Amino acid sequence: MSSLLPETAFTAEEIRQRKFTKKSLSLNLLLIGENGIGMKTFVNSLCKMNYFKDKSLDGSVLYNIYEERRDSSLKIETHTIDVVEPNTSPIRLRVSLTRNFAYNLDNSNNAKAIVDFILNEYDLALQEELKIKRNPRVADNRIHVGLYFLRAKNRKLNEFEIENMKKIGERINLIPVIGKADTLTEGEYILNKELISSSIKENNIPVFNFLEFLDDLEVSDDDIEEVTYLRILQASLPFGIIASNFRQGENFVRRVPWGLINIEDENNSDLKLLRSVLFGSHIQEFKDLTINLKYEKYRVEKLSEK
Numbered sequence: 001m002s003s004l005l006p007e008t009a010f011t012a013e014e015i016r017q018r019k020f021t022k023k024s025l026s027l028n029l030l031l032i033g034e035n036g037i038g039m040k041t042f043v044n045s046l047c048k049m050n051y052f053k054d055k056s057l058d059g060s061v062l063y064n065i066y067e068e069r070r071d072s073s074l075k076i077e078t079h080t081i082d083v084v085e086p087n088t089s090p091i092r093l094r095v096s097l098t099r100n101f102a103y104n105l106d107n108s109n110n111a112k113a114i115v116d117f118i119l120n121e122y123d124l125a126l127q128e129e130l131k132i133k134r135n136p137r138v139a140d141n142r143i144h145v146g147l148y149f150l151r152a153k154n155r156k157l158n159e160f161e162i163e164n165m166k167k168i169g170e171r172i173n174l175i176p177v178i179g180k181a182d183t184l185t186e187g188e189y190i191l192n193k194e195l196i197s198s199s200i201k202e203n204n205i206p207v208f209n210f211l212e213f214l215d216d217l218e219v220s221d222d223d224i225e226e227v228t229y230l231r232i233l234q235a236s237l238p239f240g241i242i243a244s245n246f247r248q249g250e251n252f253v254r255r256v257p258w259g260l261i262n263i264e265d266e267n268n269s270d271l272k273l274l275r276s277v278l279f280g281s282h283i284q285e286f287k288d289l290t291i292n293l294k295y296e297k298y299r300v301e302k303l304s305e306k
Helices: 012-022 039-047 065-070 110-129 159-169 186-202 221-236 271-281 283-305
Strands: 025-032 075-083 091-099 145-150 174-178 251-256 259-262
Touching: 025 039, 025 110, 025 271, 025 283, 039 075, 039 091, 039 271, 075 110, 110 159, 110 283, 145 159, 159 174, 174 186, 221 271, 271 283
Parallel strands: 025 091, 025 145, 145 174
Antiparallel strands: 075 091, 251 259
């Protein structure tokens, strides 16, 4: 009896994988940093596409200086990007970026503006939650994780950075990163990480701790690789980022006067490691912690006021 299936028919497992792949994951990401620190270039490199096209090929920002002079107030712009790579589940990335952060002489309200933006999304979720008849299709735009971009300056965090990171870190999962790490020598790169890490510890800044729940686990031999991975992540904080809009073959590379830097090489940049965290190992953990801890704290605060 001849088979009714064509020779190219997929197996049951392949069909299951194809259906699963069509169901995209989602991640809401907030990027906080000064103008020109490379956040848009970072997004392009993170997603492996030139989504933002308002930059030159070498990654330098083409600012409209007249527009900046006309309106220098802090803004947060949001974009939705569908990240699709072969053999992986697609990810719908909703990324929000600051503009004119720390740009003016008086930036004392920057943290409040960013926290208000975060809490506004919490409030929208809460209002939907309190409805008798909820909309199951309503978009959940609560921020799952934020990246705080720091300039490489060979010094500890200043008061402005400490205050901002404290206030923002109370409300979201916050990860510090060093922007444009290619401006540092190898020694300076290590020094910057050490200085920033010591400042975070000395000032009790609530940044994301990859080892926070490790002590609660009974680690078996099967968990050794995962524990090692988590320890590598924690030791890598703050992540040093080199990004670029210039593609050579399959890879994005950073063009510098003395040659090319492969930004995917983990000896040069933490970009690949950070991508694995955001799009892989911790995507669900960020969402769970946002809902169960950060948002829940806000929900209790709001309902206690009534």
